Amino acid sequence: MFQRINFDKIIDDYTLNLVVTKDYMKAYLEISLDTDEIPDKNLTIEDIESFLREKEVVYGIQRNIIQDMIDSRVYQKSVMVAEADMPQKGDDGYIQYTHRIKNSISLNQDDKGNINFKELGWFVQVNKGDVLAKKIPPTKGKGGKNLKGEEIPAVSGKEAVFKYGKNVVESEDKTSLISTKEGRLEYAGDKLQVNDVLSIKGNIDTSTGNIHFGGDVVVNGDIKTGFEVNCAGSLEVNGVIEAANIVVGRDLVVKGGIQGNAKSSIKVSGSTICRFIENACVFSDGDIITDFVVHSNISCGSNLVVKGKKGLIVGGEIKVKNEINAQVIGSYMGTKTIIEIGLDPSQKNKLDAYRDELHSNEKKLKDLQPTIETGKQLLQRGLMDNIKKISFVKMLEDYNKTVQNISIVETEIQKIEKQLSEIRYGMMQVKDKIYPGVKITIGRYSRYIKDETGASKLYVQDGDIVIHKN
Structure with a gap:
């Protein structure tokens, strides 16, 4: 809520109450009659304007509204009798691009279903020195005036800011973006390049x-x-x-x-x-x-x-x-x-690779087990010299590492298989036949x-792949 200032003045049998917003942008007047009898003297518009001037309200006075209050005997009602000119903010500046900046692919087919690969229009080619964008300046806006007649300065719009990347520079007057090389125009993130x-x-x-x-x-x-x-x-x-x-x-x-x-x-x-x-x-x-x-x-x-x-x-x-x-x-x-x-x-390729790796490790483990068992028996009987012990320890390390790898791979396989079990989307649409x-x-x-099937859609429903014929 705006803060307000109150002023009162008695003129004969009338009491005038003036309320002015603290910024002196609006003023409200209320007229009260202090007697039940018809007053000897009528209130005049000059009386009210004099009161307004005393309180520095000299601009934006609505004389027709004041006259109507007097003629219609509008009492005990607050009416806006003066309004300042509000300043108007200027429009913000903006960037005007000279080319389409979003890559898009347009596939055009003729009546026979052939795709025209010559007219894809999927990128914009620019040359060195081409103007890529122009900076449109903000407008200054329009000033206002308060009830005291004081000028209120205009508020200008905000200036736009160029954002650009490689092979793009600003012009000397900072109003345009210029390509420094021949190439494809792109909008990377929020930058033109x-x-x-x-x-x-x-x-x-x-x-x-x-x-x-x-x-x-x-x-x-x-x-x-x-x-x-x-x-x-x-x-x-x-x-x-x-x-x-x-x-x-x-x-x-x-x-x-x-x-x-x-x-x-x-x-x-x-x-x-x-x-x-x-x-x-x-x-x-x-x-x-x-x-x-x-x-x-x-x-x-x-x-x-x-x-x-x-x-x-x-x-x-x-x-x-x-x-x-x-x-x-x-x-x-x-x-x-x-x-x-x-x-x-x-992910499916990872799953296949993990399964191959698991099979390879399991085969390796199976091949190592007989040798490991034989080594354990020789070690228990004291029939293994130091050189064989070193070789046996390395084999045990390789065996344990393979066991560990199998555990890791099995965990990854379980993760992907869980994703597979939760899949409910995915569809195949066939317009002619399968x-x-x-x-x-x-x-x-x-x-x-x-069996040969005509036009149809295939998707998962109730735990099975259904064929819905079109």
């Missing part, structure tokens, strides 16, 4: 050697068999990835497709988009979007979307964390196709497809 791009005009082959780069890489040709690409940023390939070893720190886009083999692998920390995947090992932490997958080992940390003209998954092992969406699963020939959904593929020969696992539940 330009990521350098390594552009390969042709193929990655003997003419280039292996590529290791700390930013984005664009390959205008193919990545040939046996070569390596390791980039911290995104990788865009306008041709085909053959049986090469690829490590990508962000997203992978292959406008051709991926033709691998058992000795090569592709590891992507972001999403993967390509025309097809054939005989390849692809590990992607984000989504995988493609036209078809044939006889491949796929590990997907989000969703596998097989769309387009074929929309086919056949053969190989497919591990997906969330959901699979495809046209056709398997083939009329009953091709073995293994699909696992629910657990993060990285052929026999497909095995689907969601969490710890498995189901073999024995």
